Amino acid sequence: MKEKLANPNYDVNIKGRNRGGLIWRWIFQASTVVGILALTALLLNIMNGAFGYVALEARVDPGTLAVNGTPLENQTREQLISVLKEHISSGAFNKLEKDQPFAKRSLANIRQVILERVVKYDVKQSWSLWESITRVNQIKQESTTKYPKAKLQFTSWLSSDFVGRPQSSEALTAGVRTAILGSLWTILFTILVAFPIGVGAAIYLEEYATDNWLNRLIRTNINNLAGVPSIVYGILGLAIFVRTLEPLTSGSIFGYADSVTANGRTVLAAGLTLGLLVLPIIIINAQEAIRAVPQSLRKASYGLGATKWQTVWYHVLPNAIPGILTGTILAVSRAIGETAPLVVVGASTAISFDPTSPFSKFTTLPIQIYQWTSRPQDEFRSLAAAAIIVLLIILLGLNAAAILLRNRFSRSY
Amino acid sequence: MIKEEKKSNVATLFRQQSHDLHGRRRTGEAIIQGLLFFSGFVSIFTTIGIVYELGKEALLFFQMPEVSIWKSLTTTTWQPHTGNFGIWPLVTSTLMTTTFAMLIAIPLGLGVAIYLSEYATSKTRKILKPVLEVLAGIPTIVYGYFALTFMTPLLRSIFGKDVVDIYNTASAGLVMGILILPLITSMTEDALSAVPRSLREAAYGMGGTRLEVALQIVLPAALSGIAAAVIIGISRAIGETMIVAVAAGAGPNFTLNPFEGAETITGHIVRISGGDLSYDSIDYNSIFALGLLLFMITLTLNIISQRIVRRFREVYE
Numbered sequence: 001m002k003e004k005l006a007n008p009n010y011d012v013n014i015k016g017r018n019r020g021g022l023i024w025r026w027i028f029q030a031s032t033v034v035g036i037l038a039l040t041a042l043l044l045n046i047m048n049g050a051f052g053y054v055a056l057e058a059r060v061d062p063g064t065l066a067v068n069g070t071p072l073e074n075q076t077r078e079q080l081i082s083v084l085k086e087h088i089s090s091g092a093f094n095k096l097e098k099d100q101p102f103a104k105r106s107l108a109n110i111r112q113v114i115l116e117r118v119v120k121y122d123v124k125q126s127w128s129l130w131e132s133i134t135r136v137n138q139i140k141q142e143s144t145t146k147y148p149k150a151k152l153q154f155t156s157w158l159s160s161d162f163v164g165r166p167q168s169s170e171a172l173t174a175g176v177r178t179a180i181l182g183s184l185w186t187i188l189f190t191i192l193v194a195f196p197i198g199v200g201a202a203i204y205l206e207e208y209a210t211d212n213w214l215n216r217l218i219r220t221n222i223n224n225l226a227g228v229p230s231i232v233y234g235i236l237g238l239a240i241f242v243r244t245l246e247p248l249t250s251g252s253i254f255g256y257a258d259s260v261t262a263n264g265r266t267v268l269a270a271g272l273t274l275g276l277l278v279l280p281i282i283i284i285n286a287q288e289a290i291r292a293v294p295q296s297l298r299k300a301s302y303g304l305g306a307t308k309w310q311t312v313w314y315h316v317l318p319n320a321i322p323g324i325l326t327g328t329i330l331a332v333s334r335a336i337g338e339t340a341p342l343v344v345v346g347a348s349t350a351i352s353f354d355p356t357s358p359f360s361k362f363t364t365l366p367i368q369i370y371q372w373t374s375r376p377q378d379e380f381r382s383l384a385a386a387a388i389i390v391l392l393i394i395l396l397g398l399n400a401a402a403i404l405l406r407n408r409f410s411r412s413y
Numbered sequence: 414m415i416k417e418e419k420k421s422n423v424a425t426l427f428r429q430q431s432h433d434l435h436g437r438r439r440t441g442e443a444i445i446q447g448l449l450f451f452s453g454f455v456s457i458f459t460t461i462g463i464v465y466e467l468g469k470e471a472l473l474f475f476q477m478p479e480v481s482i483w484k485s486l487t488t489t490t491w492q493p494h495t496g497n498f499g500i501w502p503l504v505t506s507t508l509m510t511t512t513f514a515m516l517i518a519i520p521l522g523l524g525v526a527i528y529l530s531e532y533a534t535s536k537t538r539k540i541l542k543p544v545l546e547v548l549a550g551i552p553t554i555v556y557g558y559f560a561l562t563f564m565t566p567l568l569r570s571i572f573g574k575d576v577v578d579i580y581n582t583a584s585a586g587l588v589m590g591i592l593i594l595p596l597i598t599s600m601t602e603d604a605l606s607a608v609p610r611s612l613r614e615a616a617y618g619m620g621g622t623r624l625e626v627a628l629q630i631v632l633p634a635a636l637s638g639i640a641a642a643v644i645i646g647i648s649r650a651i652g653e654t655m656i657v658a659v660a661a662g663a664g665p666n667f668t669l670n671p672f673e674g675a676e677t678i679t680g681h682i683v684r685i686s687g688g689d690l691s692y693d694s695i696d697y698n699s700i701f702a703l704g705l706l707l708f709m710i711t712l713t714l715n716i717i718s719q720r721i722v723r724r725f726r727e728v729y730e
Contacts, residue, residue: 020622020624021625025623028524028525028528028531031521031528032529035594036541038548038594046559200449201452201453201456204450208449208450215453218457220719227711227712227714227715228463228711229649229707232707232711235467235704236466239466239701240466276459307439308442333550339655343687344682346690370554370655373557373558373561374659388555388558392555395550395552
């Protein structure tokens with residue numbers, strides 16, 4: 001017995017080995033903690049950008065706009081309109097009148113117009129949330145010495161106005177409505193293309209395809225396509241959907257002529273490009289869902305004399321559909337977050353009107369974030385942070401829907 | 414009859430399913446089957462489309478008088494407007510961001526995977542895995558924002574503002590590592606948990622500690638899966654675009670200094686195509702050539718990864 005223990009192969013240095021084990025265990029745990037810290041830092045960093053103090057300087061001090069001592073807030077409609085007329089050109093006034101008659105506008109709306117067109121607040125400097133919490137006094141001091149005319153205000157860049165306003169080149173009045181609508185339009189076409197084809201391909205591969213070279217090629221090919229960088233799809237979309245199929249994607253073959261469409265760089269082209277991008281993901285997920293339907297169901301169906309398609313349509317698909325939908329939602333959330341291919345396909349970065357048809361120019365939420373992030377001014381970074389929060393909330397909602405769907409309808413056989 | 418079965422290829426199978434027992438044609442079934450086959454074939458069209466379009470325009474690019482493949486491969490300036498198309502500045506910066514990403518993602522990814530599969534209780538795993546999935550589901554542009562507004566200031570405060578530029582490859586690469594971490598973790602964890610329990614039990618029975626079992630038994634058994642994960646991670650890092658477009662700098666720069674700005678292949682494509690690109694200009698054609706290069710590199714890596722899994726997989730029954 002003693003001899004055996006002395007054998008180096010039965011190393012008994014248990015203490016040392018356990019100590020080594022403990023150290024390594026710490027290392028493994030530490031890497032997990034680092035991962036979680038990274039996620040936390042990412043989220044906190046976004047929060048940090050989206051809120052904070054802003055030093056605003058008005059071009060026209062709102063105090064001077066008082067009529068007979070009545071401040072802006074208490075003025076009547078006539079007084080407000082006269083203030084507006086006094087400060088902007090008659091051409092600009094007529095244009096506003098044409099957009100919506102002032103007689104029909106609400107008082108709040110007219111005041112908003114005055115704030116935007118006459119008072120014109122300008123962001124002189126903005127501070128992050130962290131700075132705003134830890135150095136309030138310093139910020140106040142800095143603001144009063146550097147910008148004596150400016151007012152300091154704690155601003156949440158994320159607000160219901162921000163979500164509801166169209167894009168604008170002024171940081172204070174910019175919003176993401178255009179971008180959100182653009183994302184929705186694009187995703188609509190992505191789903192319309194990718195869902196039927198993806199599910200069709202999955203049914204073919206799982207139910208019909210035999211093991212021959214062609215089907216093996218299709219399978220391998222789908223796996224490889226899933227690994228192609230998204231920007232390559234963008235280049236493909238540029239060549240095929242924007243350039244070659246321009247008559248289709250610009251709508252000219254449907255007799256749709258819009259002076260503002262940028263040739264083939266439209267919602268439709270973007271949707272089709274993203275459709276190709278998420279197709280492999282949808283196929284792979286749908287295949288898994290179909291594979292999970294037990295063979296016994298199919299056999300029972302055949303036994304009753306059903307044809308292949310009847311079996312697929314009435315038995316396989318209804319049982320696989322929760323899984324297929326879950327996979328599709330995940331693919332859609334991937335598509336919503338995609339930026340690079342859309343830049344290449346030709347997203348417009350500065351449009352302030354909402355997309356109205358498949359042949360409209362488009363911008364999407366990630367594109368908007370990209371554009372704001374690349375601008376050097378801090379206030380645009382803050383806008384980007386606010387837009388990121390909107391994007392993450394949308395994605396979170398989609399993922400929650402996917403999880404609910406999976407839990408609600410998952411059946412075990 | 415046997416002969417019939419032997420040549421059961423697409424055609425005969427198609428016949429069997431689209432005809433009823435009397436051999437009459439089921440038109441509806443046949444049409445549906447055709448449509449389904451077409452859907453399956455769309456993915457092939459996509460690949461053909463990529464290779465054809467990228468190849469065609471890249472060929473046009475190399476036929477332009479300013480461009481020669483030899484010069485591209487031997488010179489180190491990429492300046493389209495002066496007719497210089499040396500590929501190296503773009504390649505070195507791509508390699509640099511990828512290296513930084515992998516320096517983060519491989520050790521951390523393996524650490525997390527080993528912890529999850531060998532150490533964590535099932536309760537911890539249930540909490541941690543969704544966290545990693547969240548990390549994997551965040552759009553890359555958000556990581557770009559993170560790199561520019563968090564990682565870069567962090568690096569600048571550590572190494573000094575004179576040393577670290579506002580745009581630099583180190584920051585982009587490090588954040589890219591965080592992006593790729595969940596990918597490597599989940600693939601590695603799959604590989605580790607595929608190692609049968611009996612192997613672990615046997616090792617414990619021989620007196621191995623938990624660490625010894627993990628590192629000397631389970632890890633080697635799962636090595637092919639881990640190698641595949643690493644290669645897929647590299648491929649993903651090379652093709653990653655938005656982080657580098659935002660944080661790594663605009664402008665090709667032939668340098669090995671990670672604290673300088675340098676444009677990667679993907680970053681360059683995004684910047685060039687950002688404006689309205691006119692067709693058949695040298696810029697337009699150059700992004701196809703770069704896209705083709707990118708496609709070739711990632712495809713090769715993906716195929717290698719699949720081969721590794723297939724060839725070196727240990728099969729336990």
